[in-house]
Amino acid sequence: MSTPQTPLSRNEQMWVTERVNAPGWGVFYGLVAIVFGIVLAISSWMADISQAALIICLIACAFIIGLGVWITLRAATRITLLQRLRRGREPDHVDDVEIVSISDLRGMVLRYANGGEVTLRGPAPTPAEGRDTVPVSLGETVTLSSWVPANRSAPMIGRVDFSDGARAIGELEEPL
CATH class of the missing domain: 1.20.20 (F1FO ATP Synthase)
Incomplete structure (x- = not known):
């Protein structure tokens, strides 16, 4: 993909x-x-x-x-x-996820189809043009691209692509 x-x-x-x-x-x-x-x-x-x-x-x-x-x-x-x-390299995994909630500290809680959840922490989502920020709709299905480290000492990096071309980037964390 x-x-x-x-x-x-x-x-x-x-x-x-x-x-x-x-x-x-x-x-x-x-x-x-x-x-x-x-x-x-x-x-x-x-x-x-x-x-x-x-x-x-x-x-x-x-x-x-x-x-x-x-x-x-x-x-x-x-x-x-x-x-x-x-540099826009090919991600290791691409999944469709649902935005469940917005947590404190600029985190979006995302749910995979299998029920697992992950939190994306990073800057606020930006539109395709890269200006300002965009609102996030809870329950929206988005595409999560993730880059997995060679070893588990570093966090996974993720990018959420919204249907309107907006995106959000950040580190992926398992919820506590």
């Missing part, structure tokens, strides 16, 4: 940019931890210390490097999903 190629509105672009900046710093900090761990391992290896101290230092360096890799991969996963949304 092909996705509409309408560009994101300025408000939606700002939301995506805000969501990319935080994990972007995660990638930076992860890479810094990796470099720090490598430099520390090299300096420990070259230092004139006992073998037991060297082993302890290298284990600590391996932990720091592993933590840096984990932080970098986790942040990169979130950035990848948001970039797929921004």
Whole structure:
């Protein structure tokens, strides 16, 4: 199923940019931890210390490097999903859902055909032209396109397409 190629509105672009900046710093900090761990391992290896101290230092360096890799991969996963949304890439899943309610904190509660519910949290829905916002009708059936992360450490990203061309984007969360 092909996705509409309408560009994101300025408000939606700002939301995506805000969501990319935080994990972007995660990638930076992860890479810094990796470099720090490598430099520390090299300096420990070259230092004139006992073998037991060297082993302890290298284990600590391996932990720091592993933590840096984990932080970098986790942040990169979130950035990848948001970039797929921004560039209009093909979603992983497309479902027809019903708008059940509007929750606090800019969330739309959506119900799948099988009865499962999910909340879309993000900026207010915008019309196809990308200006202003549009009202949401409860009970309306809309199309939910979702991008699923490679691992479950990042939230799913979703886009709701209304029948009149309006849309809403955001992170998909399971209701409590």
